[in-house]
Amino acid sequence: MRTIETVGVVGFGVMGAAIGLNAAMAGYKVVFKEMNDELVKAMYDKWVISALKKRVERGKMTREQMDTVAGLIQGTSQYEDLDVCDLVIEAAVENMDLKISIFGELSKACKKDAILVSNTSTFLIEKVMSKVEGQERTAGLHYFFPANVNKLVEVIRQKATSDETYNLLMEFASKNGKVAISVKDFPGFAINPVFIAAYSVLDSFYDGDKYNVATLDDISKETLGVRFGVMWVQNGSGLGTAYHAAVSMHEYLGETDIGFPVAPTSLKEKFEAGESWNLEDGDINTDKEARKYVAERLLGAIFAISTQLIEKDVVTEEDLEVGIRTSLAWPKGPFGLMDEMGADEVKRLVKLVVDGGYFKLPSKFAA
Numbered sequence: 001m002r003t004i005e006t007v008g009v010v011g012f013g014v015m016g017a018a019i020g021l022n023a024a025m026a027g028y029k030v031v032f033k034e035m036n037d038e039l040v041k042a043m044y045d046k047w048v049i050s051a052l053k054k055r056v057e058r059g060k061m062t063r064e065q066m067d068t069v070a071g072l073i074q075g076t077s078q079y080e081d082l083d084v085c086d087l088v089i090e091a092a093v094e095n096m097d098l099k100i101s102i103f104g105e106l107s108k109a110c111k112k113d114a115i116l117v118s119n120t121s122t123f124l125i126e127k128v129m130s131k132v133e134g135q136e137r138t139a140g141l142h143y144f145f146p147a148n149v150n151k152l153v154e155v156i157r158q159k160a161t162s163d164e165t166y167n168l169l170m171e172f173a174s175k176n177g178k179v180a181i182s183v184k185d186f187p188g189f190a191i192n193p194v195f196i197a198a199y200s201v202l203d204s205f206y207d208g209d210k211y212n213v214a215t216l217d218d219i220s221k222e223t224l225g226v227r228f229g230v231m232w233v234q235n236g237s238g239l240g241t242a243y244h245a246a247v248s249m250h251e252y253l254g255e256t257d258i259g260f261p262v263a264p265t266s267l268k269e270k271f272e273a274g275e276s277w278n279l280e281d282g283d284i285n286t287d288k289e290a291r292k293y294v295a296e297r298l299l300g301a302i303f304a305i306s307t308q309l310i311e312k313d314v315v316t317e318e319d320l321e322v323g324i325r326t327s328l329a330w331p332k333g334p335f336g337l338m339d340e341m342g343a344d345e346v347k348r349l350v351k352l353v354v355d356g357g358y359f360k361l362p363s364k365f366a367a
């Protein structure tokens, strides 16, 4: 039985650094690949040494443990140095042409049976891997920000992914202390379509007055029972990233039998102005009817896309439920919320967002 011992990480940025550090802390040897030696050094000091020192200062790790973890980590600017890796995780910037070319290089430089995965948020794995020789060893391994803290990982099987590759990735995720769910190669995979649908609908109500940011954030907190509202979470990922992801989801799904809301103009305007959502932009609107109007559509959107994901075999109900609770810290996932409401109410809310033009009607609710 093959095992993974050495892991390559391409892109030593926010995500790559956390993914590699997580693996080193789980005992794997890690080789980071950056664009040039200066960046390798700068990122090593920034993400590895200072992060480990902080852990030692906070008493979360001994100096000895720090030296052991640091000793497992190397950096390089050359693809050839990744020839020792059993698994390579790509976490470079989100650009399709760049990713395709990186995997072309990896296919040439790595062992012929090295597993090659991408941490892309928005691209289909099959496309990103088009230049790899031996498609059965490719897959997606999608971590969530912040990758050293957030426990969820989506293991994405594209059509050609072999059982061996999939099993080794599930085992790798578990040894890294992650909760892994199994997802089909689908736009945004399983978690992001739900979250992007939620904020696309919520943001579409923003008018700076009756529905200011404070009100919309508060409605999302009350409706979903979360500590951090949907507007707050968008700020965390950056409104530029949030907007581009919303555009991409609409492009992929808007005209299909699933449907997807148009990326909200309000989000575009905020991001183009270089702003974040101002969570303290005025009083919270307490008018019950006004709040209910938005809450029902927020839930309807979450229910519609979640049902579609199951109908299209992207993910199982159980995995989506666990995935949403783990990655987004919602106390209940979509199916927990639906169970609580009952079938008739769920159908009514889904019809609201279908009538509003946000989604197409899932077959389950057609009868």
Ligand SMILES: NC(=O)c1ccc[n+]([C@@H]2O[C@H](COP(=O)([O-])OP(=O)(O)OC[C@H]3O[C@@H](n4cnc5c(N)ncnc54)[C@H](O)[C@@H]3O)[C@@H](O)[C@H]2O)c1
Pocket (backbone or CB within 6 Å): 010, 011, 012, 013, 014, 015, 016, 033, 034, 035, 039, 090, 091, 092, 093, 094, 095, 098, 102, 119, 120, 121, 122, 142, 143, 144, 145, 237
């Ligand atoms: N930030 C998030 O919340 C998040 C969450 C999940 C997935 N992702 C995905 O993870 C990936 C990385 O995102 P990030 O936020 O860490 O970006 P980032 O900009 O912080 O890091 C990307 C790094 O890749 C490096 N890079 C670019 N070309 C390279 C090459 N040819 N070889 C080696 N390194 C190269 C850059 O120098 C940079 O340091 C993206 O695909 C993104 O969609 C991001």
